[in-house]
Amino acid sequence: MSTEQSTPEVDVDVVIVGAGGGGLAAALAAADAGASVVVLEKLDAPGGNTALSTGSIPAAGSRFQREAGVEDDPDRMTADLLRQSGPHEAEHLTRRLAETSAALVEWLVDDHAIGLSLITDYKHVGHTVTRLHAPRSRRGIDLSNDLVAACRRAGVDIVTGNPVTELVVEDGAVRGVVVEGERTERHVIRAGAVVLAANGFAANRDLVARWAPELAGLEYFGAHGSTGEAIEWGLELGATMRNRSAFQGYAAVAYPHGSILSWTTQEKGGVIVDSRGVRLGDEIVGYSGFAAEVLTGTAPIWAVYDARIRDITLREEEFAELVEMGGAKECATIDDLASVVGVDVEALRSTLDAYAAAARGDEPDSHGRTDFGIAPLEPPYVASRVSPGLFHTQGGLDVDDDARVLRENGSPVPGLFAVGGVAAGVSGQQGGRGYSSGNGLLTAVGLGRLAGTAAAEGQA
Ligand SMILES: Cc1cc2nc3c(=O)[nH]c(=O)nc-3n(C[C@H](O)[C@H](O)[C@H](O)COP(=O)(O)OP(=O)(O)OC[C@H]3O[C@@H](n4cnc5c(N)ncnc54)[C@H](O)[C@@H]3O)c2cc1C
Incomplete structure (x- = not known):
C-alpha cells in the first residue's frame, strides 16, 4: 500500500x-x-x-x-x-x-x-x-x-x-x-x-x-x-x-463457570462421562485431544474424580476457586453421584466398575488407557460439569x-x-x-x- x-x-x-x-x-x-x-x-x-x-x-x-x-x-x-x-x-x-x-x-x-x-x-x-x-x-x-x-x-x-x-x-x-x-x-x-x-x-x-x-x-x-x-x-x-x-482445545471447561477444570483431575485418575453414564475415550490423550472425544458424547458431560484427587488439585489456585464456587460436587456414594450427574445409576456403576478393574490391572481398559494415577476411584466421589472448548489456533x-x-x-x-x-x-x-x-x-x-x-x- x-x-x-x-x-x-x-x-x-x-x-x-x-x-x-x-x-x-x-x-x-x-x-x-x-x-x-x-x-x-x-x-x-x-x-x-x-x-x-x-x-x-x-x-x-x-x-x-x-x-x-x-x-x-x-x-x-x-x-x-x-x-x-x-x-x-x-x-x-x-x-x-x-x-x-x-x-x-x-x-x-x-x-x-x-x-x-x-x-x-x-x-x-x-x-x-x-x-x-x-x-x-x-x-x-x-x-x-x-x-x-x-x-x-x-x-x-x-x-x-x-x-x-x-x-x-x-x-x-x-x-x-x-x-x-x-x-x-x-x-x-x-x-x-x-x-x-x-x-x-x-x-x-x-x-x-x-x-x-x-x-x-x-x-x-x-x-x-x-x-x-x-x-x-x-x-x-x-x-x-x-x-x-x-489447535489447542480444552475438553473440560467448567460449566457454567467458564474457568478451566484442571486436567490434573484426570491425570490423577478421574474420568469424563456423558449423559449415558459412559466414558468417551482415553482421557490421557490430553485435554486438547480429548476435546474432540467430548464432542462425540451427549451433554451434559461430567468429570468424575474423588476427594483425594480434589485435595491434591487444590494446590492449583484456579481449581481451588472453582471448588469454592461450588463447581466440584462431593457425593458420598455412586447413587448420589448418579443423581448429581443425572444418569442411570446402573450404567454409571458399570462404567466405574470396569474402570476400577482396569486401574487395578485386572482387565485391559476398554478405551486403551494405561495410566490411572491413583485410581481406582474411592468414595466420596467428586463431579464437575464441563463442556469442550477451543482455546486458540x-x-x-x-x-x-x-x-x-x-x-x-x-x-x-x-x-x-x-x-x-x-x-x-x-x-x-x-x-x-x-x-x-x-x-x-x-x-x-x-x-x-x-x-x-x-x-x-x-x-x-
Ligand atoms: C484459557 C486458556 C489457557 C491457556 N493455557 C496455556 C498455557 O498454560 N500454556 C500455553 O503455552 N498456552 C496456553 N494457552 C494458549 C496461549 O494463551 C496462547 O497460545 C498464547 O497466549 C498466544 O500468545 P500471543 O502473544 O500469540 O497472542 P495473545 O496473547 O492473544 O496476544 C495477541 C494480542 O494481539 C492483539 N491484536 C490482534 N490483532 C491486532 C491488531 N490488528 N492490531 C493490534 N493488536 C492486535 C490481541 O488483541 C491480543 O492482545 C491457553 C489459552 C487459553 C485461552
Whole structure:
C-alpha cells in the first residue's frame, strides 16, 4: 500500500502488532538489543490470550530444572513434542524452540524479573519430565502483568486501543503499519521491521470455517482479539500457512463457570462421562485431544474424580476457586453421584466398575488407557460439569528459525516477522491431538524473543 500525504507518520526501529506474550517478549528482546520499539494493541488492555492462560512455558535444561534435580535437554524436549505432534510442516521450529527454551526462561526471570518457577507437581500433556515454568499462581495474567512492567522499565511504548489495519509495503518490503480505529485517527508508523504478534484466528468464525472447519463445533473461550487479520496480511504478501488445522482445545471447561477444570483431575485418575453414564475415550490423550472425544458424547458431560484427587488439585489456585464456587460436587456414594450427574445409576456403576478393574490391572481398559494415577476411584466421589472448548489456533504463517515470514519459495518477506498464533505452530497436523502443554506460549514467547532480537539487528 502507499501512504497518503496527509496521514501523520511516526518512525521507530521496530513495531510490534499485539500486546500478548509474544509481542511483549519480542519488544523486550528488541529493546535489549538497543532498538526503539512500540507495541500496538487493538483492545483497551494488553494481555490477549496470554492473560487467560495458565502461563506455563516449557523449557529443557533450565537452571530451575537443575536445581530441582530434573535431568532434561533440548533433544529430549524435541523428541517429546514430536511424539505428541506427529510429523509436521514446521519441525525446524520444534528443534529451534527446544534449543533456545532454557535461555528463554532464564532471560525472562534473570534479566527481566518475570515471576516463573518450575512446576513440579505435574508434567501435563506430551512431556516426559517436569519442564513447565509458570507463575506461582498459575495465572497468565501475572505473566502478562510482569511482561508489561518489564517493557515499561525497558522504555518500550505499549499503546492500547490502537488497531493495526494494514501493513506499509514498499517494493515488496514491509516498512511499517497503518493504525486506525473507532477512537483512533488513521496514522502511519514507519519502522525498519514489523513483528506480527496478533495471535491466531479462533475468534473469527469465517476464518475458522475457511481454514479449520473441523473446529466449527467448539465454543471459543479465548480472547476476542484473535481475529486472524495478521495472517491474512502475510498471505497477501505471498507467504504460506503451515500446520493450518492444529489447535489447542480444552475438553473440560467448567460449566457454567467458564474457568478451566484442571486436567490434573484426570491425570490423577478421574474420568469424563456423558449423559449415558459412559466414558468417551482415553482421557490421557490430553485435554486438547480429548476435546474432540467430548464432542462425540451427549451433554451434559461430567468429570468424575474423588476427594483425594480434589485435595491434591487444590494446590492449583484456579481449581481451588472453582471448588469454592461450588463447581466440584462431593457425593458420598455412586447413587448420589448418579443423581448429581443425572444418569442411570446402573450404567454409571458399570462404567466405574470396569474402570476400577482396569486401574487395578485386572482387565485391559476398554478405551486403551494405561495410566490411572491413583485410581481406582474411592468414595466420596467428586463431579464437575464441563463442556469442550477451543482455546486458540496453532497453525499460521511459515517462518524461519528467527521468525522471519517466508514466501512460498522460501525467501523472506523483508521486514516482516511473525510469532505466536500468527506463525506456524509446533502442534502438528492432527487437530487438537498434537498439542503438548505449553506449545502456545512457547511459540509466542519463544519466537517473540528470537524475532525481537533479529528485528532489531542493524537498526539500533
Ligand atoms: C484459557 C486458556 C489457557 C491457556 N493455557 C496455556 C498455557 O498454560 N500454556 C500455553 O503455552 N498456552 C496456553 N494457552 C494458549 C496461549 O494463551 C496462547 O497460545 C498464547 O497466549 C498466544 O500468545 P500471543 O502473544 O500469540 O497472542 P495473545 O496473547 O492473544 O496476544 C495477541 C494480542 O494481539 C492483539 N491484536 C490482534 N490483532 C491486532 C491488531 N490488528 N492490531 C493490534 N493488536 C492486535 C490481541 O488483541 C491480543 O492482545 C491457553 C489459552 C487459553 C485461552
